[in-house]
Amino acid sequence: MKLDTLTSEKIKVFIEKGKASSKEICQIFLDQIEKSNFEIKALLHFDPNFAFQQAEHIDRMQAEGKPLPDLAGLPMVIKDNILIKGLRCTCGSKNLENFVAPYNATVIEKLEAAGAIFLGKANLDEYAMGSSTENSAYGPTVNPHQPDYVPGGSSGGSAAAVAANMSLAALGTDTGGSIRQPAAFCGVVGMKPTYSRVSRFGLVAFGSSLDQIGPLANNVRDVAKILKVISGKDPRDATSLDVEVPDYVAALGRPIKGLKIGLPRQYQRSGVSEIVQMRIDSGLKRFRDLGCEMIEVDLPHIDYAIATYYVIAMAEASSNLARYDGVRYGMRGTEEDDLTNMYLATRDAGFGEEVKRRIMLGTFVLSSGYYDAYYLKAQKVRTLIKQDFEEAFRKVDFLVSPTSPTPPFRLGEKTNDPLEMYLSDIFTIAANLVGIPGISVPCGSTTDGLPIGMQIMGTHFDEERVLNLAHAFEQSGEVS
Ligand code: GLN
Numbered sequence: 001m002k003l004d005t006l007t008s009e010k011i012k013v014f015i016e017k018g019k020a021s022s023k024e025i026c027q028i029f030l031d032q033i034e035k036s037n038f039e040i041k042a043l044l045h046f047d048p049n050f051a052f053q054q055a056e057h058i059d060r061m062q063a064e065g066k067p068l069p070d071l072a073g074l075p076m077v078i079k080d081n082i083l084i085k086g087l088r089c090t091c092g093s094k095n096l097e098n099f100v101a102p103y104n105a106t107v108i109e110k111l112e113a114a115g116a117i118f119l120g121k122a123n124l125d126e127y128a129m130g131s132s133t134e135n136s137a138y139g140p141t142v143n144p145h146q147p148d149y150v151p152g153g154s155s156g157g158s159a160a161a162v163a164a165n166m167s168l169a170a171l172g173t174d175t176g177g178s179i180r181q182p183a184a185f186c187g188v189v190g191m192k193p194t195y196s197r198v199s200r201f202g203l204v205a206f207g208s209s210l211d212q213i214g215p216l217a218n219n220v221r222d223v224a225k226i227l228k229v230i231s232g233k234d235p236r237d238a239t240s241l242d243v244e245v246p247d248y249v250a251a252l253g254r255p256i257k258g259l260k261i262g263l264p265r266q267y268q269r270s271g272v273s274e275i276v277q278m279r280i281d282s283g284l285k286r287f288r289d290l291g292c293e294m295i296e297v298d299l300p301h302i303d304y305a306i307a308t309y310y311v312i313a314m315a316e317a318s319s320n321l322a323r324y325d326g327v328r329y330g331m332r333g334t335e336e337d338d339l340t341n342m343y344l345a346t347r348d349a350g351f352g353e354e355v356k357r358r359i360m361l362g363t364f365v366l367s368s369g370y371y372d373a374y375y376l377k378a379q380k381v382r383t384l385i386k387q388d389f390e391e392a393f394r395k396v397d398f399l400v401s402p403t404s405p406t407p408p409f410r411l412g413e414k415t416n417d418p419l420e421m422y423l424s425d426i427f428t429i430a431a432n433l434v435g436i437p438g439i440s441v442p443c444g445s446t447t448d449g450l451p452i453g454m455q456i457m458g459t460h461f462d463e464e465r466v467l468n469l470a471h472a473f474e475q476s477g478e479v480s
Contacts (some may be wrong), residue, residue: 001028003165008074008222011168012115015062015073022058022073026051026117029075033119033166041141042151042161044080045088046120051075054117071229072115074222077167079158080121081128082213083202084108087118091204092126092136092154095330095350105202106237107171107213107230114229119167123157126352128173128206129317130154131181131424134415135354142411143185145449149408152182158216159186169217169226173203175210176309177403177428180440183216184403184453187442189223189470190216194461195435196241198227199234207316208239210309210432220441220471224248227463243461251464252471257291259469262396264299267427273406279444279452280402282479287400290472297392297399301384302430308385309429310422311365311378317355318362324350357418382433389434393459398469401427403440403453427455437463441470444479 014020058072081091083101090096125135133156134140141156143149144164151160155172159182172179174192183190191214198213215226233242326332326346333345365374414421431438443454458466
């Protein structure tokens, strides 16, 4: 079985035609995990018996002649901040080292009903805070293309698992780029849906006005299929919206001739590395050849996006992480007899450096006397950025940019300079501030074979057309 050309459709057909059982397919991927995870560290934990139980269920359905659901037998890994009942959910933190999820996230219930198999839980930056997966308390994941480079983050484990054929697809989460940037760095496809498209019930919260769950896979079609399954209103998540979910897969292959692609002028002076610019230019030429029209647009407030994002994301994180107090969740530092000391010891021992930095900065920007100057101001700038995007989408159908200004960087290259790390999110964070969908598709690689990604953003709930454009791009061949 050739793992790199396998798709969810092929797997279903294999099982239906009796060419392979779901359990056999599961075993192939578990072997791959056994072989590669020691080096790549994409998965924090995996449980073959748990996976086999799900696979046996699919095989029973097949034996009983029942129709198989859409994703039957699809091996997936799940970022370790999404709850799967009975499995540990560490969030890449020491704090939750022994936390076992008491229930399933809605996305897990939906994927299970669609026949997907969960092989294990993927590594991430602690509480999804980071861009390289180096902030995991359990050590970094490495880039499967070159092990001294980062896989991106925070869903680095999810992207690396797909790239290394340890899984055919994955779920990640994206608060400021954490699906798209690792997808770009690992050479796979990753999509952040519109805010409120996918239920976040059972996702451990980081920045509640920004977080979204989304799929990663080897190709756009599988991303579309998974997104279709996980989308939709969930009564258990008040922020999910009751908006019709189109058949994303059926929409693939529609003509793209005449569609208008917006190129933000301000993005053209954002310190993009030469090789990334070259590959994106070839990608844009591809769109031109396919009959799309290129139009320059302005996003006048975009220079404030990084500062705005980091004020809001840290404020929300400091509030969301208040619950890890050693009483309700997580580890308890020491058995102090004084309550305040117990809180202090717990939080000091449980959280890593980046998480602590964000809790402190987030608490500061929310505190009395500074709230108006920082948090409130950031919310106002967020509105201006939203208006910039609304204005741009009056003129064009999509906005296209590099996913990241540079190719993957070396492990350790940015760990001592948080600001440098934050700046690498320049192209991805706006989609979260504005709430719109964004996808990263492979767009060639460096001369050393490190992948480069192109980002396509669309307007709210326009995943259908974003996926179609990404699919047309993917089908038009390799970029070099
Ligand atoms: N790199 C960004 C951050 O560190 C985004 C993280 C994410 O999307 N979860 O906040």
